[in-house]
Amino acid sequence: ETGVTQSPTHLIKTRGQQVTLRCSSQSGHNTVSWYQQALGQGPQFIFQYYREEENGRGNFPPRFSGLQFPNYSSELNVNALELDDSALYLCASSLIGYEQYFGPGTRLTVT
């Protein structure tokens, strides 16, 4: 166990809806990264937060947004859901510059 938790475990949404996924970091970590893992593929980097600021972003549209809170927990928000957003969403916490520890993920299904 890494100490990184995510909620909910599973989620089913309808196309066009909005969703919020949550992540609780490992104690002492100040950085959170989010990834999207489509079925049968490797995780794709969405963005990273360090001390409550987004400091890096992958090739994802603005409808993917996030927050990091003072206790370093984090949210991933996705607006205007599309069918292709169906995936496993992984959160990873770390100290900036060091290895990342992953949570169990949230499985999002968009119908």
Next chain:
Amino acid sequence: AQSVTQLDSHVSVSEGTPVLLRCNYSSSYSPSLFWYVQHPNKGLQLLLKYTSAATLVKGINGFEAEFKKSETSFHLTKPSAHMSDAAEYFCVVSMKTSYDKVIFGPGTSLSVIP
């Protein structure tokens, strides 16, 4: 540009025989390299990491990997496969830019035959 290639999408071995999962990378920077394992319907677990110290890195569960700069490779090995090793394995490159830029390889699915 940075990239990670895992040369085999699927590897099948018999229980008790050696495991070799191959990884090559391309990076303009001096990267950190990792191997992660993902069991079905689970998150990712860190197996081992290379961060410019010893080139032969030992990880958990008997896995190890050797960093070869001249070959830009970071292959993962284990002397004797167990049934519990069946999983998806990801080679990962990390570069310190304005943020921790992390790139995953496409993954290698390891099957272990009893």
